[in-house]
Amino acid sequence: MTITLIPYWHNGVQKLKVAPQAPHPPKQGLTPPTFDVDVHIERCLMQLRSKTTNLEKYIYLSQLKHESPSIFYKLCLEHMPEITPIIYTPTVGEACVNFSHIYRRPEGLYVSIKDKGKIRSVLTNWPKVDDARIAVVTDGSRILGLGDLGVNGMGISIGKLSLYIAGAGIRPESTIPICLDLGTNTQRYLDDPFYLGMRQKRVADKEMEEFMDEFVREMTSVFPKLMIQFEDFSTDNAFKYLERFRKGNPVFNDDIQGTGAVVLSGLINAARLASAASKRPLTEHKILFFGAGSAGVGVAHQLMSFFTINGLTEEEARRQIYLVDSQGLVYDARGKLPEHKKYFSRDDYQGPPITDLLEIIDYVRPTALLGLSTIGGAFTNEVIEAMALINPRPIIFPLSNPVTLAECTFEDAVVHTRGMVLFASGSPFPEQQYNGNTLYPGQGNNMYIFPGLGLAAILARVSEITDSMVEASSLGLANVLTSEETALDLLYPRIGRIREISAHIAKEVIRAAQKAGVDRAHNLRKMSDADLLRFINERMWQP
Ligand SMILES: O=C([O-])CC(=O)C(=O)O
Numbered sequence: 360m361t362i363t364l365i366p367y368w369h370n371g372v373q374k375l376k377v378a379p380q381a382p383h384p385p386k387q388g389l390t391p392p393t394f395d396v397d398v399h400i401e402r403c404l405m406q407l408r409s410k411t412t413n414l415e416k417y418i419y420l421s422q423l424k425h426e427s428p429s430i431f432y433k434l435c436l437e438h439m440p441e442i443t444p445i446i447y448t449p450t451v452g453e454a455c456v457n458f459s460h461i462y463r464r465p466e467g468l469y470v471s472i473k474d475k476g477k478i479r480s481v482l483t484n485w486p487k488v489d490d491a492r493i494a495v496v497t498d499g500s501r502i503l504g505l506g507d508l509g510v511n512g513m514g515i516s517i518g519k520l521s522l523y524i525a526g527a528g529i530r531p532e533s534t535i536p537i538c539l540d541l542g543t544n545t546q547r548y549l550d551d552p553f554y555l556g557m558r559q560k561r562v563a564d565k566e567m568e569e570f571m572d573e574f575v576r577e578m579t580s581v582f583p584k585l586m587i588q589f590e591d592f593s594t595d596n597a598f599k600y601l602e603r604f605r606k607g608n609p610v611f612n613d614d615i616q617g618t619g620a621v622v623l624s625g626l627i628n629a630a631r632l633a634s635a636a637s638k639r640p641l642t643e644h645k646i647l648f649f650g651a652g653s654a655g656v657g658v659a660h661q662l663m664s665f666f667t668i669n670g671l672t673e674e675e676a677r678r679q680i681y682l683v684d685s686q687g688l689v690y691d692a693r694g695k696l697p698e699h700k701k702y703f704s705r706d707d708y709q710g711p712p713i714t715d716l717l718e719i720i721d722y723v724r725p726t727a728l729l730g731l732s733t734i735g736g737a738f739t740n741e742v743i744e745a746m747a748l749i750n751p752r753p754i755i756f757p758l759s760n761p762v763t764l765a766e767c768t769f770e771d772a773v774v775h776t777r778g779m780v781l782f783a784s785g786s787p788f789p790e791q792q793y794n795g796n797t798l799y800p801g802q803g804n805n806m807y808i809f810p811g812l813g814l815a816a817i818l819a820r821v822s823e824i825t826d827s828m829v830e831a832s833s834l835g836l837a838n839v840l841t842s843e844e845t846a847l848d849l850l851y852p853r854i855g856r857i858r859e860i861s862a863h864i865a866k867e868v869i870r871a872a873q874k875a876g877v878d879r880a881h882n883l884r885k886m887s888d889a890d891l892l893r894f895i896n897e898r899m900w901q902p
């Protein structure tokens with residue numbers, strides 16, 4: 360027997376290890392005579408395409424993932440644009456709504472309010488405690504724009520982690536999808552005999568707080584190398600628990616910070632393209648937020664920090680931002696406001712309340728209109744035309760998920776701006792033909808950010824995730840476009856390049872972590888950028 364040595368990196372030092380022996384060929388007769396993996400990927404694709412509904416496709420893929428993770432992830436990587444909308448937004452939304460009906464087998468970890476006081480004993484039941492590096496945790500209270508889905512929210516934790524594995528090469532056994540069952544206020548589920556969660560209303564704030572304190576304390580103790588991504592908590596709790604736990608723990612909130620980073624990145628590239636006509640840098644744009652929940656306010660804060668880094672005072676930066684919520688323009692004289700909206704409330708408007716979006720556009724004259732309202736179709740043709748009337752290249756981002764809740768379609772945005780729109784949505788839309796040109800919609804979804812950010816957090820073993828790291832992920836994404844992509848007016852890179860994109864983002868985030876002094880893998884500090892990038896690529900799991 361010959362022994363082959365292969366080089367690898369450990370703590371920044373190149374070492375050698377014995378190459379694994381080729382697996383024994385399958386015993387003759389137990390597989391078909393001419394089985395071939397590459398042909399099998401095509402076979403799976405053919406089987407997938409034969410399903411007539413998206414939900415059936417979702418079920419097919421989750422069975423495939425269970426039976427053969429390597430084939431599943433190979434399929435994902437080779438056909439990212441086709442697979443992503445099934446395992447993730449928008450189909451994952453439908454899968455969550457129906458989760459208790461399509462349920463096949465346990466996947467992930469359920470921690471319920473009845474475990475309060477003994478959460479540790481639930482966490483230690485996880486079969487791969489030592490491998491755990493990343494958990495996506497939801498309480499199901501605001502799944503995409505679909506509202507309180509209770510324990511059915513598990514589907515979103517599973518979907519996000521599939522993208523971590525496919526998009527950033529996190530090892531499958533390092534991931535833990537978690538759903539916290541704190542009850543649900545959705546009566547339809549409480550009445551549903553198939554519903555898999557506790558049949559009770561959501562617990563009161565104080566009880567949730569005690570539960571969350573115990574949960575995070577035990578998570579960091581049972582899984583000391585774990586990063587936690589909070590996902591789809593209702594707005595108040597999203598802000599509250601991010602602030603409560605982010606100091607000294609590697610936690611981040613995908614809806615506030617991930618969405619903030621991805622939208623900033625799209626705005627940077629949109630402003631670059633728009634400036635050819637308007638000569639206006641992003642810092643001079645006026646941004647109107649239609650929707651003031653966790654995502655809207657998260658994006659507004661991300662934008663603020665970009666503005667101030669680029670020379671505006673805090674006051675100047677704040678003046679560029681206008682929030683609209685369900686009661687119209689957010690301004691001081693309107694009366695009491697929830698905490699997360701106060702900072703952006705306008706003091707230069709005295710009333711009366713303006714609720715009509717067209718009137719608000721007329722008053723603000725925004726250069727960019729961002730939809731984070733979960734009100735499908737809120738950007739009517741008149742709204743789109745109004746934006747086109749005041750901007751040569753209007754920036755219109757209907758970001759609500761899933762696709763049915765998008766504020767407008769790409770087609771409407773193209774037609775009513777005569778092809779001039781700079782567009783990104785949260786969920787995917789098909790490209791459009793206009794005047795003989797193909798126009799491409801951007802997908803401003805946090806899926807571009809979290810895989811690379813999480814990979815960086817794991818590799819650099821960070822003690823916390825700073826604003827500067829989130830900012831670095833955003834700028835990293837904005838700068839990763841190829842010249843071919845820029846020439847096509849794309850705002851985001853093609854999703855098929857996700858591994859390359861994630862590696863680049865991870866490098867930028869690790870550098871930011873080092874600057875902030877929150878990295879614990881000090882050996883990465885002395886690597887050159889090229890070595891760090893190679894190290895990141897080598898660490899990615901390959902199906
Ligand atoms: O999951 C997605 O597609 C993006 C997201 O975080 C959300 O909409 O809550």
Ligand SMILES: [Mg+2]
Pocket residue numbers: 503590591613614
């Ligand atoms: Mg989310």
